[in-house]
Amino acid sequence: MGEEPIGEPRHGHLLGRLSRLTDPAGFFRSDGEDRAADPLVAAHKAHFPKADVRLLRYAYTVAERYHRGQTRKSGAPYVTHPLAVALILADLGMDTTTLVAALLHDTVEDTDLTLGQVHAEFGEEVAVLVDGVTKLDGSKWGDRAEAETFRKIILAAAGDLRVLVIKLADRVHNLRTLRFHPKPEKRRRIARASLELLVPFAERLGIYVFKREMEDVAFACLHPEEYERTHAAVVGSAADRAARLDPLLEQLRKALTAAHLKARVVSRDRHLYSLHQDRRTPPIGPADPPRMGEAARVTVLVDGDAADCYVALGAIHGLWRPLPGRMKDFIALPKYNMYQSLHTAVVLPGGEALELAVRTPRMHRIAESGIISQIQDAAQASGTHARQAAHRADLQWLRNLLAWQAHAPSAEFLDSLRVDLRSAGIVTFTQAGDVVPLPAGATAIDFAYALDADTGHRAVGALTNGRLSSMTAPLEDGQVVEILTAGDGGSGPSEAWLESARTGHARVHIAQWLADRHAETAGLAGRRLVADALAARGENLLDLEGDGTMLQLGAEMGHPNLETLYTAVAAGAVTVDELTGHLTAVQQREEDDTGR
Incomplete structure (x- = not known):
C-alpha cells in the first residue's frame, strides 16, 4: 500500500x-x-x-x-x-x-x-x-x-x-x-x-503515536501557512513555558511524595494540529503564542495500581483547585480504544488552567500504542498468542462497522465510514448500564440502531434519563437512554430519520428499510395497473399468477420474479401495452402447442 x-x-x-x-x-x-x-x-x-x-x-x-x-x-x-x-x-x-x-x-x-x-x-x-x-x-x-x-x-x-x-x-x-x-x-x-x-x-x-504524527504531517500539507505559524509560535515560546511550568511540576512532585506515592511527573507540548483545532480565533502565531495551559500536557505516572491513581488525583486537587465538570474517570470507564487514565483540570495561581492525566506506566503504554502494546505483551509471553491478542471481538466500534458495511453500496460506503470513525464524542448508557459510545450530535435513532437493527426499525420514541424525548434530538454525554418500540405492525423509520441519523450503522439500515418499502409500494401500484389492464381484456390476474403464466411472462421479459416485474411497470420501464402484447404472444404460442 x-x-x-x-x-x-x-x-x-x-x-x-x-x-x-x-x-x-x-x-x-x-x-x-x-x-x-x-x-x-x-x-x-x-x-x-x-x-x-x-x-x-x-x-x-x-x-x-x-x-x-x-x-x-x-x-x-x-x-x-x-x-x-x-x-x-x-x-x-x-x-x-x-x-x-x-x-x-x-x-x-x-x-x-x-x-x-x-x-x-x-x-x-x-x-x-x-x-x-x-x-x-x-x-x-x-x-x-x-x-x-x-x-x-x-x-x-x-x-x-x-x-x-x-x-x-x-x-x-x-x-x-x-x-x-x-x-x-x-x-x-x-x-x-x-x-x-x-x-x-x-x-x-x-x-496515539501514529495519530499525532499523521495529523501534524497532514496539517503541514493541507494548511502550510497555518502550520508554519503554529510551529514558530510553539518553538518560540517553549523556553518561557518551561520556566513557568518547571516550578509547578516540582511542587507537584513534593505533594505526591507527601502522599507516600512513587510517581514520575512528565510534560510534553501538545502536537500542532491539536493546538490549531482547539484555538482558531485568534489563530496561534508568534504574535499570539499558546498559553502554558494550552500547550502543555502534564502526566503523572504512578508506580502502583489503579487505587494509587485516585490517591494521586487527591494530592493534585489538594494542591490546586479543580475546575468543576472537568474530571473524567477513564480508569473505571475505559475509552472504546482501551485507553485508561484519570483526567482533571486545575486552576493555577494567577488563574490559568492546566490539564493533567494520571495513570500507571502500563496504562501509559496503552495510551501511547494501544493494541500494539497488547500484541507485544502476548508475543513476549508466547509468540503463538500474538494472533489471539490481535483478534478483539469485544471492540464495539469494530462490531458496528461489520454490522452495516455489507449493506452499504460502494458509492456511500466511504462517506458512512467517515461518519462512523469520527471520535466517539459521547458515552451513553442502556438501563442495564451497558455503555453505548456515539459520535457527538448522535440521536436516539443512532442509539436504537446501535442496539440492533430490529430495535431501530420498531422504535417509536425514547426516554432519556427517564423523561420522554424526541428520537431526533441530539443526545448528551452520560445520558441513560431507553428506546420505546412498537410491535411488528409499527410504521418503521422515515425519511426524516435518515436526515437525523449520524452513524453509518443507522443510516445504512434506514436507507435499506426505506428502499425495501418503496419497492414494495411500487410493486403494489404496478400490480394494480396490470390487474386493471387484464380486467379490461376480460382476464383475471389471480388466475394468470396461479397457473404460472405471469411468472413465465416476467422471466421472458428479463424479470426473475413478479415483484421486479410489477415494480418495472410502476416505474414505466415496462408499459402495460408491452406487457399485454407479450402476454398475447405467450398465450398464442401455448394455443399453437396445444393444437399440435
Whole structure:
C-alpha cells in the first residue's frame, strides 16, 4: 500500500525455503544485501532478545529481490519503503510475523510474487496479513476500488487487527516522504484521506503515536501557512513555558511524595494540529503564542495500581483547585480504544488552567500504542498468542462497522465510514448500564440502531434519563437512554430519520428499510395497473399468477420474479401495452402447442 513504484519489478523465482538459509555467513553475507536489514533486526531483538530472525532476514531478501528495479518518488530503491514500515513497527515492539508481513506488504500488489507463493514460503498467518493490506486492482474495480479496498481491510481486521496496524505504519511512512510526490493535488488528497480515514482508525486502536504524527504531517500539507505559524509560535515560546511550568511540576512532585506515592511527573507540548483545532480565533502565531495551559500536557505516572491513581488525583486537587465538570474517570470507564487514565483540570495561581492525566506506566503504554502494546505483551509471553491478542471481538466500534458495511453500496460506503470513525464524542448508557459510545450530535435513532437493527426499525420514541424525548434530538454525554418500540405492525423509520441519523450503522439500515418499502409500494401500484389492464381484456390476474403464466411472462421479459416485474411497470420501464402484447404472444404460442 505504498506509493506507486517507478520502474518494472525484477521477475524471478523465490530464493528457496528457509531451510536453505541456516548459514548466515555463507548465504546472507555473500552479496551484502542483508546489511540493510541489520537495523530492523536490532530493533526487533531489543524487544524480543530470543527472537529467531532468520525468517525476518529472508523476508527482506525476498522483498529486495522482487522490488529490484523499482524506485520511490524520492529516487530511493523501492524496498526502502517496506523496510521503513517494518522498522516503525519493530521500534514499537510488534511480533516477528507482523514484521515479515510488513516487509512483504507491497510485493503481491506491485510485483509478480503471488499470494500463493507467500503462503507457501512464509505460512498462512503472513499470507493473511499481506492479503489484508493489498489494494484491489483499480483497473478492475474502477471508481469502487478505494471503497472496496477499505471494506476489505475492515473485514480482514475483524480477524486480525495487525492488518490495520500494518496499514497505519504504511501510511505513516508515506506521509513522512509525502514531500517527494511531484503532484500537489495528489499530496493534498493523500493528506485529506489520512485525516478522514486513517487517523480515526489509529485513534480507534489507541495508537496515539501514529495519530499525532499523521495529523501534524497532514496539517503541514493541507494548511502550510497555518502550520508554519503554529510551529514558530510553539518553538518560540517553549523556553518561557518551561520556566513557568518547571516550578509547578516540582511542587507537584513534593505533594505526591507527601502522599507516600512513587510517581514520575512528565510534560510534553501538545502536537500542532491539536493546538490549531482547539484555538482558531485568534489563530496561534508568534504574535499570539499558546498559553502554558494550552500547550502543555502534564502526566503523572504512578508506580502502583489503579487505587494509587485516585490517591494521586487527591494530592493534585489538594494542591490546586479543580475546575468543576472537568474530571473524567477513564480508569473505571475505559475509552472504546482501551485507553485508561484519570483526567482533571486545575486552576493555577494567577488563574490559568492546566490539564493533567494520571495513570500507571502500563496504562501509559496503552495510551501511547494501544493494541500494539497488547500484541507485544502476548508475543513476549508466547509468540503463538500474538494472533489471539490481535483478534478483539469485544471492540464495539469494530462490531458496528461489520454490522452495516455489507449493506452499504460502494458509492456511500466511504462517506458512512467517515461518519462512523469520527471520535466517539459521547458515552451513553442502556438501563442495564451497558455503555453505548456515539459520535457527538448522535440521536436516539443512532442509539436504537446501535442496539440492533430490529430495535431501530420498531422504535417509536425514547426516554432519556427517564423523561420522554424526541428520537431526533441530539443526545448528551452520560445520558441513560431507553428506546420505546412498537410491535411488528409499527410504521418503521422515515425519511426524516435518515436526515437525523449520524452513524453509518443507522443510516445504512434506514436507507435499506426505506428502499425495501418503496419497492414494495411500487410493486403494489404496478400490480394494480396490470390487474386493471387484464380486467379490461376480460382476464383475471389471480388466475394468470396461479397457473404460472405471469411468472413465465416476467422471466421472458428479463424479470426473475413478479415483484421486479410489477415494480418495472410502476416505474414505466415496462408499459402495460408491452406487457399485454407479450402476454398475447405467450398465450398464442401455448394455443399453437396445444393444437399440435
